[in-house]
Amino acid sequence: MKNIDLETLTIVEARRALDAREYSAVDLTDAYLAEIEKRDQSLHAYLEVWTEGAKADALRADAMIASGDIHPLTGIPIAVKDNILIDGCVASSASKILEHYTAVYDATVIAKLKEQGVVFLGRTNMDEFALGGSTENSAYGPTHNPHDESRVPGGTSGGSAAAVAGNLALAALGSDTGGSIRQPAAFCGVVGLKPTYGNVSRYGLMAAASSLDQIGPITKSIADARIVYDAIKGYDSHDSTSLPDVSNTFATTKRIGVPRSFLEKGIDTDVLASFEKTIQDLVSAGYEIVDVELPNLQYSLAVYYIINPAEVSTNLARYDGVRYGTRVDAPSIGEIYEQSRAQGFGPETRRRILTGTFVLSAGYSDAHYRKARALRELIRKDFVDAFKDVDAIALPTTPTPAFTLGSHTTDPVAMYLEDIFTVPVNLAGVPAISIPTDTVERDGKQLPIGFQLIAAHRNENILFDIGSTLEKSK
Amino acid sequence: MTEPVVDIDTLATLARLAITGIEKAKLANEIPQILAFVDIIQSANVGDAPADTAHRNVMRDDTNVIETGLYTEKLIAEALSAANNRIVVKQVVSRTR
Numbered sequence: 387m388k389n390i391d392l393e394t395l396t397i398v399e400a401r402r403a404l405d406a407r408e409y410s411a412v413d414l415t416d417a418y419l420a421e422i423e424k425r426d427q428s429l430h431a432y433l434e435v436w437t438e439g440a441k442a443d444a445l446r447a448d449a450m451i452a453s454g455d456i457h458p459l460t461g462i463p464i465a466v467k468d469n470i471l472i473d474g475c476v477a478s479s480a481s482k483i484l485e486h487y488t489a490v491y492d493a494t495v496i497a498k499l500k501e502q503g504v505v506f507l508g509r510t511n512m513d514e515f516a517l518g519g520s521t522e523n524s525a526y527g528p529t530h531n532p533h534d535e536s537r538v539p540g541g542t543s544g545g546s547a548a549a550v551a552g553n554l555a556l557a558a559l560g561s562d563t564g565g566s567i568r569q570p571a572a573f574c575g576v577v578g579l580k581p582t583y584g585n586v587s588r589y590g591l592m593a594a595a596s597s598l599d600q601i602g603p604i605t606k607s608i609a610d611a612r613i614v615y616d617a618i619k620g621y622d623s624h625d626s627t628s629l630p631d632v633s634n635t636f637a638t639t640k641r642i643g644v645p646r647s648f649l650e651k652g653i654d655t656d657v658l659a660s661f662e663k664t665i666q667d668l669v670s671a672g673y674e675i676v677d678v679e680l681p682n683l684q685y686s687l688a689v690y691y692i693i694n695p696a697e698v699s700t701n702l703a704r705y706d707g708v709r710y711g712t713r714v715d716a717p718s719i720g721e722i723y724e725q726s727r728a729q730g731f732g733p734e735t736r737r738r739i740l741t742g743t744f745v746l747s748a749g750y751s752d753a754h755y756r757k758a759r760a761l762r763e764l765i766r767k768d769f770v771d772a773f774k775d776v777d778a779i780a781l782p783t784t785p786t787p788a789f790t791l792g793s794h795t796t797d798p799v800a801m802y803l804e805d806i807f808t809v810p811v812n813l814a815g816v817p818a819i820s821i822p823t824d825t826v827e828r829d830g831k832q833l834p835i836g837f838q839l840i841a842a843h844r845n846e847n848i849l850f851d852i853g854s855t856l857e858k859s860k
Numbered sequence: 861m862t863e864p865v866v867d868i869d870t871l872a873t874l875a876r877l878a879i880t881g882i883e884k885a886k887l888a889n890e891i892p893q894i895l896a897f898v899d900i901i902q903s904a905n906v907g908d909a910p911a912d913t914a915h916r917n918v919m920r921d922d923t924n925v926i927e928t929g930l931y932t933e934k935l936i937a938e939a940l941s942a943a944n945n946r947i948v949v950k951q952v953v954s955r956t957r
Contacts, residue, residue, distance in 0.1 A: 490934040626918040688898040699875060706876070708949055710938040719950040720876070728878035736877060740887060741894055743875045744866060753902065754895075760906040767909075798890055799897050 388413040392421055392553040397462055397610040400556060404451060404461050411447035411461030414556075415440050415505050418463045422507070422554045430529050431539075431549040433468050434476060435508035443505040450503045457502035458613045464499070465555035467546050468509040469516060470601065471590040472496050479592050480524035481514045483705050483712045483730025493590020494625070495559060495601050495618040502617055507555050510545030514732045515702060516563050516594040518542050519804045521570070522795055523734045530791070531573060534831045537788040540570030546604050547574040557605045557614050561591055563598045564690055565783075565808025568820035571604050572783035572836025575822040577853070578604045579611045580808075582844045583815035584629035586615075587622035595697035596627075598690075598812040608853040611819065615846060632844065642668060642839075642852070643678030643776035652806060653785040657835055660824040661782045664837045667823075667859045668780075668852070678776060680768040683810055685761050690809040691802055692745050692758035698735075699742025705730065737798065762813050769814040773842035778852055781807045783820040783836030787828055807838060817841050819849040821856055866891050 388409045403409055419437055426432050440463065447461035466472065469479040471489035473496075478484040492500065499506075513523035521529040521544025529544045531537040532552035539548040543560030547570035550558050560567040562580035571578025579602045586601045593599060603614035622628045644665065649658060665675055707713035707726025714725035731739070745754035772779060785806060794801040811818040820836035827833070837856065841848040868888050872879045879887065932945060941948040 488938065490931055490938065623920070682904070685901055685904050688900045691894065691898050692901070703876075707940065709935075709947055710940070713940045719952050721878075722950060723876040724872075724878040727876060728880075731877075733883070736879075736883070737887060737890060737894075739875050739877060740868070740871045741891055743871045744891065744895070747871075747874065754898070757901055757904075757906060758898075760909040761901055761904055763909050764904075764906060799893060802894075802897070 387416050387420065390414060390417045392417060395556060396607045397459070397556055397605065397613050398607070400462060401458060405456060411444040411451065411505060412441065414461060415444035415463050415507070418507055418555060425552055426554055428530060428535060429532060429548050429552050429554070430527060431510055431545045431552060431554050432465065432508045433478065433480065433511050433526055433545070436475065436506060440505050440507050443503075447503040447505060455503075457617075459499060459617050460503035461505060463505040463507050463556050465507050465510045465546055465549040465558040466496070467543050467558070467560050468512050469561060469592040469594075470496065470559055471592075472506065475509065477509065477592070479515045480512045480526055481730065481732065481735070482525045483726070485525075485712060487710055489590075491590065494587035494622045496590065498618050498620070510543070510549055510558060512545055513542035514735050515592070515698070516542040516561055516566055516599070517698065517734050517738050519565070519569060519801050520789070520791075520794065521545060522791065523732055525732050528791055531788045533575060533833055534788065534829075537790050537833070538573065540573035540784075540788060542566040542570075543604065544570045547571050547576055547578065550574070550576045550604050550606060557603055557610055559601060559614075559618075560604050561594075561599055561601050562812065563594050564694060564812050565805050567602045567604060568783050568808050568818060568836065568838060569804065571820045572822070572834065573788035575825075575834030576604055576606055577608055577611045577822065578602065578820045578836075579615055579846070579849070580811060580818050581615060581619065581846060582629070582817045583812070584627050585619050585817070585844065585846070587620070587625045587628050589622055589624035593701040595694045596701060597697060598694065600812075608819075608821065608850055608857050612850045629844070639777055640672060641674045641676055641776045643676055643772055643779045645680050645683060645779065645781065646677050647679070648683050648781070652803065653782060654787070654826070656826045657782055657784070657786060660826060660835055661780075661837065664823045664856065665780065667856060671855045671859060673852070676776060678772045678779060680765070680772055680810075682761060682764045682768050686765055686810040686813055687802065687806055689758045689761045689765065689813060690805070692754050693762060693813070695738045695742030696746050696755050697742070699739045699746065702731070702735065702739055734798070765810060766814040769810075769816055769840075770842070777841070777848050779840040781838045781840065783807060783838040787826050787833035787835050811840055816843055817846045817849060819853055821853050823856060823860065866895070
């Protein structure tokens with residue numbers, strides 16, 4: 387087997403080496419499969435590794451390269467979150483209710499990657515139905531953080547982030563409903579992009595909270611995130627929330643806003659100090675830093691934890707043990723629904739469904755769901771107004787580094803508080819990226835933390851531009 | 861706002877979810893905690909902000925975009941009980957209870 391340094395490898399470098407015939411897609415795939423074999427027993431990033439399928443993909447990619455049919459991702463081995471459909475492969479959303487469910491079509495993002503000749507390594511672990519923040523809600527056991535295996539990788543795309551950080555995939559797809567790409571990327575020390583809502587098709591992504599969900603890449607560098615994003619973005623007639631293709635507007639005022647009043651409490655001291663250090667790096671790189679006010683940001687987490695369960699309870703009503711998935715046999719159809727759902731869904735999923743049912747119920751929906759919807763609109767407007775004055779807004783990705791396994795599982799509200807800096811982005815539908823800029827020490831170990839940049843709708847280019855500057859300054 | 865009364869049995873019935881006694885006691889404690897946590901929105905002044913943003917018409921022409929039978933075999937293969945290219949379900953409506 388060829389000796390390939392997976393630790394430092396990026397898509398950009400692999401593309402160069404594959405095109406220069408320094409190694410083949412089969413060599414590269416074998417290197418990743420060997421690393422998975424060696425390390426995934428302890429990390430548990432994957433729910434299933436498609437060894438034979440990956441080798442067949444790699445052979446096809448090598449034939450494409452030999453014939454000159456080369457795309458940016460031809461022969462690149464990637465991992466896919468378990469809630470994205472690949473025709474003929476099991477997709478379970480890490481739930482028992484879909485344990486044996488085989489996808490019957492390709493998600494649009496998968497069809498696009500197949501056209502480029504991507505190698506699919508396997509499906510990655512996640513919080514069941516993308517509900518959580520630690521990957522501990524998987525029905526198949528938690529994933530461990532490659533930087534400290536006693537800690538969580540974050541979630542819900544924890545398997546995808548751990549796979550990239552642990553050199554078990556060159557890139558991965560995740561989905562981000564309230565921070566589910568950015569938070570695990572921050573905890574694992576990799577790059578995670580949540581695109582503008584509507585820029586990447588959700589067709590073939592299992593719906594959690596439909597107005598918040600978005601597929602995006604997890605990679606080792608900004609350039610790699612851009613390559614994967616360019617490959618998967620675009621209008622899709624199969625997704626009614628897909629946005630028409632337009633070229634991005636690109637301003638160059640070099641002004642970045644910081645919502646200072648939002649950083650006054652609930653954040654670890656060293657995480658805040660590191661954030662300020664990165665802000666100074668941006669000043670040194672010629673950016674102007676200004677304070678911005680987003681008055682309704684303080685309500686984001688509460689608004690999110692009303693809208694999310696409301697949409698989740700509605701979306702998950704489709705899993706009833708009749709057409710597909712797990713069924714518990716019972717005398718009547720009603721009991722089949724109730725028992726199949728009770729046994730098929732895990733505790734957090736059941737909690738969200740019931741909370742969602744409550745906030746949508748007669749007598750309470752006006753005070754909860756409708757008010758949250760109105761506040762969401764004000765939060766969106768706060769961002770739109772702020773971006774009239776600045777190119778980007780900076781926030782830490784998370785208030786803490788990765789926490790230890792089991793430390794938040796008995797207190798759902800404590801787990802929700804970890805999402806404080808990421809959920810406003812999903813409520814507003816704007817794009818954001820988490821960049822690994824620093825580490826902080828916990829229990830003698832250096833743990834990565836993320837720096838989050840947020841841009842106006844459809845201005846992903848600004849995130850890549852500032853992100854590249856930060857990457858170079860490290 | 862007064863503390864909402866959370867009836868777990870009613871919610872479970874509405875959500876078609878069987879809940880055991882132990883879990884019921886746990887949820888009866890946790891769901892009010894979550895509702896207390898999100899109750900901060902009651903102090904927000906939303907003025908006349910609309911609960912729904914402007915919509916864009918995404919309706920397509922009323923044409924048959926899916927060829928009949930294209931996915932039937934694959935979908936039936938996923939069904940838990942099937943016969944004659946149909947999904948078999950328990951009786952939904954009955955004359956007597």
